[in-house]
Amino acid sequence: MLIRPLPSAVQPNPSPPSQPQGALGNRGAWPSPSGRGQCKCRLNRSDCKYALQASRALAVRTEPAVQAFKPTLGADVVPTSLALSNGVGLEAVAQSPVAGGELVLSDTDDVVPESGVLCDEALRNLDEYRRVEAYSATVSSSAHISSGFAYSTAQRNQIRESWDALMRWSKVFRTRKLAGSPLEVAKKIVVFGGGSFGTAMGCALARQKSDLEVVLLVRDPYLCKDINTLHENTRYLKGFQMPPNVRATTLAAEAIAGAQYAVHAVPVQSSRAFLQGIKEYLSPSVPIICVSKGLEVGSGQMMSELIPSALERKQPAVFLSGPSFAREVMQNRPTGVVAACKDGKLAKTVQGLFASPTMRVNMTTDVVGVEICGALKNVLAIAAGIVQGMDLGNNALAALVAQGCSEIRWLSEKMGAKPTTMSGLSGLGDIMLTCYGDLSRNRSVGIRLGRGEKLEDIIASSSQVAEGVATAAVVVGLARKYRVSLPVLTAVAQVLDNNLTAHEAVFHIMNLPQIEEA
Ligand SMILES: NC(=O)c1ccc[n+]([C@@H]2O[C@H](COP(=O)([O-])OP(=O)(O)OC[C@H]3O[C@@H](n4cnc5c(N)ncnc54)[C@H](O)[C@@H]3O)[C@@H](O)[C@H]2O)c1
Ligand SMILES: O=P(O)(O)OC[C@H](O)CO
Structure with a gap:
């Protein structure tokens, strides 16, 4: 990447309006000093800095360009100061493939205007950065303002230093080479369901690599045809365009042939039959990435037990x-x-496949903890929905969710899970997410039960x-096996089994003996 020399023939910028306007408000206000059409925005020295910060909200796309200038300017130069270094940082922004509008950045002290391009999102953010700067300027002159709150200078320095340390640590990871990464070598992935x-x-995987x-x-x-012709899952995710490198098939042998990984997204209760059906096509060495959350009725098994049991082999x-x-x-x-x-290396491989600027993937060896939490939170979400459907209020909901968390912790720890998994x-x-989020299907079932609908109608x-x-029913069996009492989760099973109304369940739970917190 070339460092473009500063234009020598450009004229100093005319004075900005006396009343500062927002970034969008300024667009098209002045002719461009570089003679390349209308300016979209005019900025002073500090705005240059904040404009670059705003554009760094799109860090993934601008970062490579910023990094490319580092050898010239020294490793200690952070991107923010690059903006003030003869327009070099600005050039990095100008090279951004997401660039959307023209921007004139001028240094009002030295009159070194530079023309560049900044994306629309950065322009939109600029107003906010200006407001923050104006506020900071006010508070930095005094440790405390009468109408509000401000950090002291010492506190602010501490915060900045801590943040900078975090950013340096983060950069070490981001500069690691991608060569030979799981994503780079992946060619085909099959998704079950x-x-x-x-x-x-x-789709998240397909977006990673075209x-x-x-x-x-x-x-x-029919759904298969829609996915292949319309690039849309017209049944389950209507209105969302799928990437072109996702296709569908109804043929298991063809889907699985040559796949290096299999994502398993078939509901738990159908998983055994499904896996038995595809067993012969799936090589025992292909890792299954299971996203299904639940416990199998009958066996009481988690997916980590069900998969080897259904395939009758280790996988x-x-x-x-x-x-x-x-x-x-x-x-x-x-x-x-x-x-x-359990195999940390394989967990890391899966992290490498899915991790992206919009997906963080933590790792753990605690399979039991992750599976039990994932399965039981669905039961708790039904309870939360019931409380919301009955309109019992926020106090009731919070108390219920806290109690449910304890119950999940009691059982999972007895089953050998790590206590830290519960807080993850x-x-x-x-x-x-599931107890409070509007998109939860389990919570929706609970809400409808709480409003008095019958389970069979809800399911139908x-x-x-x-x-x-x-x-829910499997949880009660596990609680008995591990000798732990789970009032809320058991009450959910009772309501689902039509032995208790939602009102009765709440009444009985509220009247259980008052106990010490555990
Ligand atoms: N939807 C979410 O937001 C979400 C998020 C995380 C985890 N999960 C988990 O993922 C799993 C799947 O959930 P979903 O939301 O995709 O469910 P869904 O109801 O949207 O779709 C289930 C899919 O499985 C297929 N299926 C059902 N029985 C089958 C069988 N016997 N053989 C083959 N295919 C079969 C269905 O045809 C359908 O394509 C569940 O365990 C769920 O808890 C869902
Ligand atoms: O819609 P739900 O209730 O099945 O929840 C979906 C996911 O498990 C949320 O993480």
Whole structure:
């Protein structure tokens, strides 16, 4: 990448208006001093800095360009100061492939205007940065302002230093080479189940690399045709365009042939039959990345037990769990999950496949903890829905969720899970999402029960799986096996089994003996 020399013939910028306007408000206000058409925005020295910071919100795309200038300017130069270094930082922004509008950046002290390009998102953010700067200027002159709150200078320095340390640490990871990474060597991945989550996770993988072949194995030939012709899952995720490197098939042998990984997104209660059906096509060395959350009725097994049992052999498997609504994954919104596997190397491989600027993937060896949390949070979400459907208020909901968290911790620890897993993404993270999030199917079942609807009507009117319904009964069995009392989760099973109304369940739970917190 070349460092463009500063233009020598440019004229100093005319004075900005006396009343500062927003970045968008300034667009097109002045002729460009570089003679290249209308300016979209005019900025002073500090705005240059904040404009670059704003553009760094798109760090992944601008960062390589900024890094490319580092050898010239020295490793200690941070991107923010690059903006003030003869326009070099600005040049990095100008090289951004996401550039959207022209921007004139001028240094009002030295009158060294430079023309560059900044993306629209950065321009939009600029107003906010200006406001923050104006506020900081006010508070830095005094440690305390009468109408509000301000950090002291010492506190602010401490915060900045801590943040800078974090950024340096982060950079060490980001500069690691991608060569030979799991994503680089991956060519084909099969997804078992073309429902909401199989589709969303398949699309997340396909977005990682345009020449990665992602194949959804589906049952319905009509849905298969829609996916292949319209690039849309018209049944489960209507209205979302799928990447062109995702396709579907109904043929298991063809879907699995040559796949290096298999993402398993078939509902738990159908998983045994499904796996038995595809067993002969799946090589014992292909890792299964299981995203299904629940416990099998009958056997009481977790997916980590069900998979080898159904395949009648050992199969490498990773359990990917955490707060992750399919629709939001499909929208490429920020999401965090955890990859659980006894084999840390395989967990890291799965992390490498899915991790992206919009997906964080933690790792753990605590498979039992991740699986139990993922299965039981669905039951707790039904309870949370019941409380919301009955309109019992926020106090009741918070008390219920806290009690449910304790119950999940009691059981999972007895089953050998690590206590830390409960406070992680698959525990608290997913509990919060599912108990409070509008998109949860389990919570929706609870809301409808709380409003007095019958379970059979709720299930009949829903085309998607709410795993908590089946799992609830299994949890009671596990509680008995591990000799632990789970009042809320047991009450959910009683309501689902039509032995108790939602009102009765609440009455009885509220009247249990008052106990010491455990
Ligand atoms: N939807 C989410 O937001 C989400 C998020 C995380 C995890 N999960 C988990 O992923 C799993 C799948 O959920 P989903 O939301 O995709 O469900 P879904 O109801 O949207 O789709 C289920 C899919 O499985 C297929 N299927 C069902 N029985 C089958 C069988 N016997 N053989 C083959 N295919 C079969 C269906 O045809 C459908 O394509 C569940 O365990 C769920 O808890 C879902
Ligand atoms: O819609 P639900 O209730 O099945 O929850 C989906 C996911 O498990 C959320 O992480």
